[in-house]
Amino acid sequence: MKLNEINLFRTMVRLRAFDEACIEGVPTFEIHGELHTSIGQEAIGAAMAQSLTLHDAVVSTHRNHYHALAKGVPPRALMAEIFEKETGLCRGRGGHMHPFDPEHNFSATGIVGASLPVALGYAYNFKLKGLPYIAVGICGDGATNHGTFHECLNMAAAWGLPLVCLVENNQYAISVRFSDVTATPGIAERAAAYGAFGRRVDGTDVEEVVKAFAEVARYTRKGGGPSLLEATCYRHRGHYEGDHDNYRERAEKQRMRAEMDPIARYRRMLVERGAAEDELDQIVAAAKGEMSAMLADIRKDAMPDPAGAMDHVFAEVV
Amino acid sequence: MKLNEINLFRTMVRLRAFDEACIEGVPTFEIHGELHTSIGQEAIGAAMAQSLTLHDAVVSTHRNHYHALAKGVPPRALMAEIFEKETGLCRGRGGHMHPFDPEHNFSATGIVGASLPVALGYAYNFKLKGLPYIAVGICGDGATNHGTFHECLNMAAAWGLPLVCLVENNQYAISVRFSDVTATPGIAERAAAYGAFGRRVDGTDVEEVVKAFAEVARYTRKGGGPSLLEATCYRHRGHYEGDHDNYRERAEKQRMRAEMDPIARYRRMLVERGAAEDELDQIVAAAKGEMSAMLADIRKDAMPDPAGAMDHVFAEVV
Amino acid sequence: MTADMTANMRKINASQAVAESLFQEMERDERVVILGEDVGRCGGVFGSSRNLLDRFGPMRVRDTPISEMSFTGMGVGMAMAGLRPVVEIMFVDFIGVCLEQVYNAMAKIPYMSGGRVKMPMVIKTAGGNIGSAAQHSQCLWATFAHLPGMQVVAPSSARDHKGLMAAAIRSDNPVIFIEHKGLLLKQAKEFLNAGDVPAEAFVTPIGKADIVRQGGDITLVTLSASVEYAMEAAAQVAGEGIDVELIDLRSIVPLDVETVAQSAAKTGRLLVVDEDYLSFGLSAEIIVRVLERLGPSSLRQLRRHAVPDVPIPAALSLEEVLVPGPASIARVLREMAAAS
Amino acid sequence: MTADMTANMRKINASQAVAESLFQEMERDERVVILGEDVGRCGGVFGSSRNLLDRFGPMRVRDTPISEMSFTGMGVGMAMAGLRPVVEIMFVDFIGVCLEQVYNAMAKIPYMSGGRVKMPMVIKTAGGNIGSAAQHSQCLWATFAHLPGMQVVAPSSARDHKGLMAAAIRSDNPVIFIEHKGLLLKQAKEFLNAGDVPAEAFVTPIGKADIVRQGGDITLVTLSASVEYAMEAAAQVAGEGIDVELIDLRSIVPLDVETVAQSAAKTGRLLVVDEDYLSFGLSAEIIVRVLERLGPSSLRQLRRHAVPDVPIPAALSLEEVLVPGPASIARVLREMAAAS
C-alpha cells in the first residue's frame, strides 16, 4: 500500500480544524446540547477515508464528525447541521449527534450501542445483493460492553456478513475507565468468541491505522465475514464541551497529550523523514482558514423556520 | 466426590415424574399458556441439586421446573402454582413460567435473556456481604445469543462476582438450530472473552454433569469469579406442550431419544454396575405414585378467588 | 352471517391471511424481507409466515437468534439501505428488549433526517390475552402510540389481517402491526365480523375506522379481538332494545377521530373497550379527542372498560375478571343504557 | 419570594438535594446501594450522586459499564436478595434499552409472586427538554405510567427533590424517579416554587399533589419543570385578572385526582400542561379521571398543552414552538379566559 504522506497529514489537520471550528459555537450558545469532539482521534478518521468507497456504509456514534467527513459527507452541510441551520444535512432537525446522509450511506446515533445493529442492516443488504461493499459500525470502548456488540458480531459471523466493527478505544466512557468495567485487557481479543478476524492497532499512529484498517476492510470485503479493529487512542478534551473532566488526573492528560496526539506524532515523523516545516505549517493554516471561512459563511444561514416544526414526522400524509 | 448412585437416579426419576404429571394438565385445559417441560434434561437438575446450598440463588428460565426442585422449592407448592391454584407458590398469579420462592432464593422469568441479570444481582449481594454463596443464572443455548449474556459475564468477571452461568444447550431455540445462528461451535469457548472459567460437559451423563457442576461451583464459590458451564442435551418433547415440532426430523428425534436420554443412560450404567432392575423399577414406580398422588391432591385445591384479582400490585396501599 | 353466505367463503384463518399477504407482497417487491425468531423453518409460531422460506430462501426469510435489539436495529439499517424489512417480535411483551431501536431510531430517523431518510419498515408482533400470564399477555399498543413517528395497527377481521399487512408493507412509514394471539388461528368464517378474504393481493388503507355495526344508542369503540367480543355483547343487548354502534378502529395511529366523533354526536354515549391497560392509554385519548371536537359537555355518558392497571395473572379465574370480554362488555352496555 | 425570605435559605441546587438525600438514606440504611454509569467517580453527570463514592466505597456506589439491560436486571436481583438498589439510567431516553427489565420484572414480580416478593427499587433518571434533540430530550413518564406496577415521580422544587427521593428509597415499591435536566443545576432559591431544603433527612409522601398557587379561574395541572413555567405564566396573566390555581402533581402514579377534581369543580376550567408527548399520555388521563369523578358535563373548558407528537428537533427555533414554556402557557391561559 502506497501512502501519500502529505495527504494523510492534510486529512488529519482538516479533521481537527473542523472540530475546532465547531467548538467556537459552544461559548456563543449556537451549539447547545452536548458537543462531542474527536480531537486526538484524527488518525482513525484518516484511515477510514483511505479505504472506503462511496457505496460502503458507515454508522457512527455520538462522536461522529470525523467518520462523516471520512465517508465523504459534505463538510459544509455537516457543519451547518451541527449549527442546526436550515441548510444543514438534516435541515437542523438532527443536530450534531444525528447526521444522516443517505447519498453517502452515512448515519449516526446518540445512543450507545445502537450503531452496530444499523450497520448490520447495511451489511445484510450488501450480502443479499451480492455487492462487494462493506458496512463499518463504529463503537467506543464503552459501547463494546453493550449487548449489541455481542449480538451483532455473532449474527455477522454466523451469516458471513460484511461488517467491520471499528472500536475507538480511548480508554474512557465519560468518567468510567475501560479497565474498571471490562473483564479483558482489550477488545480485539473478543473477536475469537465469534470466529471473527480481530486486530489491535495504535490508533494514534496514522500509518499503522491506515494499514490495519485496510487489512480488515479487505478481509471483510473479500467475503471473510466480520472483522474487528480496535484502535487505541485518548480523548484529549472532555467527554463533551463543558465537561468538568475532573475524573482524570491532570498528569495523565498531559502525558497523553504529549504522547498520543496523532497529528503531532505524524508531524515529527514527517519532519524526520525530511518534510519541510513550512509546508506543514501551510497545510495547517490552510485547513484552519478553510474551516473558519466555512463557519463564517454558515453563520449567515437561516435557522429552521418554526412553521415547519411538524414536518417530516411521517413520509406521507395519510 | 462420592456419588450416591441410587439417589442420583431417584432424583432424575422424580424430576421426570413431576413434569409428566404436569403434562396431564394440558389436555384438560387445567394448564393453558405454554407449558415447557425439561424431559431429557434431568441430569442437569440432578447435578445442581448436589452442589447447591439453601442460601445459594438460582434464577431460571421458561423451562424451570427442574431447577426449582433442585433448589429445594417444595414440589407441591410448585405444582400447585403450575396448576394456578390459590395454594400455589405464588397464589396462582405467576403460573408455570413465573415461580418465585424467596425462602429458597429461587426465581424464574419467561423472557429469554432475563435470567442472568437477576442472578447477577444475587451474586453482587453475596460479594457485598462477603458471603460464601453463589448465584446460578440459567440460560438455554438460544439465550446465549442475547446481549445480556455478554453484559453479565463481563460485569461478573470485571468485578469478580460469584456467578455461575449454566447453559442448557439442547441445540434448539424453538425451531431455530443453534448452529444456524451462532458463530462458534459451542458456548463454553466464549468464556475466554471474559476471562471466565469455561467448561463443556455431556449434559445427559449425570455423573459427569455432577462433577462438572461441582467443579465450576467450587471455583466460583472460592472467589474465582464467574464460571460458565455448557451442558449439551436434547429436548425430547416440543418446545411447549402442543408444539407441532415439525422443524426437526423424525429420525433425529428418534436417535436422540435413544442416545440422549439421561435416565435411560444412567439406568443402563447402573445395571451394568450391578444394580437390581427391580429396585430401579420400584424407584420409578414410587416417583410416579408420589407425583400422581400430589396431582390428585392439588386438583382439589381452590382456584384463586376473583375478589383478590387486584391484590399485590403494590406492597403498600399508598 | 348466514350459513349460505359463509358456505362459499375461503377456508383460511387469520394467520394464513397474514402469510398470504406477506407472500404476495414479497412476490411483488423483491425489496421486502422478513426476519425474526422462527419465521422461517417453522413459518412463525402462529404460522403467519408459513411457506415463505421455501419460496424466497433464507436471505429474504431470515430465522434470527434471540437478539431482538440488534435485529430490530438491523431492520432499521436495511430500510435505510433500500430494503423493506418486516421484523417480527414474537410476542409484543418482548418489545422492552428492543424498544430503543423502535422509538429512537425507526420512529425518529425520518424526522431527525429532515425528511431525507424514509423508513419503510414493519414490526409485526402478537399481543392479547389468552391465558398466558403477565409476561405473555399484553397489548401495549398505547405504549407505541405515545411515542411519535410510527403508525400502530391492530387488525380485527381475517380480511383486515391481509389488507392491513399489505398496506403496512407498502407504506413508506414505520408501522407496528399487532396481531392478536386469540384471532390468529380462527377461520375467516368463524369471525363474527366475517367477510371473505380475497385470494388476490389488496390493500386496506391504514387510518380509516370501520363501522362494524350501525346503531343509535351507544357508540362502542374498540379494536383487535375486542371487536369480536363487542359484537357478541352488542348482539346480546340488542335483544334487550339496546342498539349499539360498533366501531373497529383498525389503527390507533392514525386515529380516525372523525368517524368516532360523528357516531358519538349521534348517540351521545361513548364507550371505549380496550384490552390494553386502562390508564394513560387508548381509552382516555379517544374520549378527550372526541370532546375536543364536539365540545366539553357534548356527551351524556363517557365510559371506559379496559384492563385495570394490573399485570395479567396466570389463573384464568383471575384473568377473566380483569380482561374485557363479551359478558363484561354487555354488562357495561346495560349499565349505560340504564343510567339515562 | 422576597429577598428577605431567600436570604437565609441554604445554598443548594436540586442535584445536590438529591445527592444529600441519597447520602442520608445510605447512612440510615446499609441496604441502600446505587449503581449506574458515572454515578461514582464523577458523582453523576449532573452531580446528583456526588460525594457518595468516597463515603460508601465502590461496592455500594458502583460505576457500571454501558450495560443498562443487565444492570437494571441486576437491580431487580439485588432487591430480591434484600438490598434496596437505586439504579441510575442517565437519560430517560435510554430506557428503551432496558425497559423489559423495568416493566416485566421490576414492576410485575410483586404481583406475579402473589405478594411474596417485595421490590424496593428506585430507577433514577433525567428527562426534559433543554435543547438536546430527539434522543436526549424526552420525559416519557406516561410510558412508565401506562405499565402497571411502578410508581412514577417527577419532582419540581429543590425541596421535593430531596423529600421525594427519600420517600422513593424507603418505599417497598418500585419507583421511577424522573429528574428534569433543566432543574438539576438550579439553586433552591432560584426556584419560583421556592422553599428551603432542610439539612436533615425528611420524606415527602408520594401521591399527594401540591397546590402551588391558589386561584379561582382556571385549574392548571402539571409537574416537573413545567411547574416553574406555569408559575411564571400564572404570574403574567394574574396582572390581567386571570387567577390560576396551579397544581404540582409530583407523581403521576399514584395520581392525586382528588386534589385536581376539587380544584376543577371550583374553577370549571381544566388545563393540563405536559412536557411529555401529547397523545396517549398524562393530559387525556387527567381529564378523563376528573370527568369520571365530576360527571361528563361538569367542566366548561378542557384543554391540554403538550408536545404535539413530534420528535424533538435539534434547532432551538423549532424546539421552542413545540415544548410548552411560560409564554405558550400564558397564551393558552389567555385563550381559555377569553373563551368564556
Ligand SMILES: Cc1ncc(C[n+]2csc(CCOP(=O)(O)OP(=O)(O)O)c2C)c(N)n1
Ligand atoms: C444506551 C446509552 N447509555 C448511555 C448513554 C450516555 N453516554 C453517551 S456517550 C457515553 C460514553 C460512551 O463511551 P464510549 O463508547 O467509550 O465512547 P466515547 O465517548 O469514549 O467516544 C455515555 C455513557 C447513551 N448515549 N446511550
Ligand SMILES: Cc1ncc(C[n+]2csc(CCOP(=O)(O)OP(=O)(O)O)c2C)c(N)n1
Ligand atoms: C426476549 C424473548 N424473546 C423471545 C422469546 C420467545 N421464546 C421463548 S423460549 C424461546 C427459545 C429459547 O431457546 P433456549 O434459550 O435455547 O431455551 P430452550 O427453550 O431450548 O430451553 C423463545 C424464542 C422470549 N420469551 N423472550
Ligand SMILES: [Mg+2]
Ligand atoms: Mg471511550
Ligand SMILES: [Mg+2]
Ligand atoms: Mg435451547
